[in-house]
Amino acid sequence: MAISLNKEKLRTQECEKLQEVSGTNVYSCYQCGNCTAGCPCVDAMDIPPHEVIRLAQFGQIEKILDSNTMWICASCVTCSVRCPRSVDISGVMEALRQIALQNGNEDVTKLGELSSEELEELPQIAVISNFRKLTS
């Protein structure tokens, strides 16, 4: 993915917020790609995890928020435990969801669209964890 950068486009302030909410330092990443290699849901993501971190390093948070990546992440934490630089990629995904929801992003899961049969069938832990991660 080619992006052109100049001084104005490097939005470091937004990246700082991302780092504050996630509690991780994205500049530690040296792009080995281990996170993406082990991600169980990467096939469905617009931007793979290592590219998310690269874009964050350049302050391109808007670009990341336009993708579906953080809504596909299942918080399995495989990426974070395998990162040789201790970047908490899974925490970054959580922070991206939080920032998007605080910015007024529409809820990904809409309670009203779930049928009563589905709600009856699904275990409570599936429904509650889904709402905890994907709704505001």
Place this chain on the structure above:
Amino acid sequence: MEISYYPGCTLKTKAINFETSALALLEKLDVKAIELKDWNCCGVMFSQSQDNLMKQLAPIRTLIRAKESGRDRLLTLCSMCYNTLKRSALFIQENEDKRDKINDFMDLEETEYFGNEIEVVNILTLLDEIDKDKLKASIVKDAKDLKVATYYGCLLTRPKEVAIDNVEDPQIMENLLEAAGCKPVYFPFKTECCASFQVVSRKDIARERTRKIVDSARKNGAEMILLACPLCEYNLDKLQKELHEEDSTFETLPVLYVTQLLAILAGVDPEINDYSKHYIDPRPVLERKGLL
């Protein structure tokens, strides 16, 4: 031995087989699990964001109940409860100011929680602590080398700080099942995620995960999949049924909680399991091995 027990929401409904079998098994092993009084939901998923403390209240309140029980260990069966309680406790242990804020918010609680008073123990850890000779002595049925795939999923082994065993290659379940006369098979997908809560909004992803996980177990000769998480159980069990309905050449494997099998082997009446809760009926395999 006595230990406080926190069931969590799903253990009383969808995963009732997990609770009944685990409690019956523990009784055989002289462990008394005493359910907490007045418990609430743990929040299910640990909130990883640093600035949303509201989501830490449910797990911390649960730990307060455990502290009030007067016993210093808390047993969980559900791996999601285990993970959330343990990570929330670590979170407030490492962040004093956030811990104070959380306790201030819950000032109506008579007890404060500081982070390290309660040891959260998963059922697999508890079973692993029991002397293997004692466990072997409690086994009264011959499993006849039943080939099992042990599935840990995510939350028992990640992140490293709360893992019950090695992050990439845990062995706790294998050791227990070997002691009980089963043959755990090589299963490289044992810590791969089943897509978890995505089953609600993106079932297509969860289905593909199920297909890969079950294919791996079957190719390695497993006759059933054993696990310890109610959400993994639902995903692997229910979605296998859907995959099979869609394509009859997809071969299914029954999915059981590890305690369901161990309890049967320890002589608990197999009928305590409510088999109608299974999407793939495990009875043919159990019958073949003479365990029913």
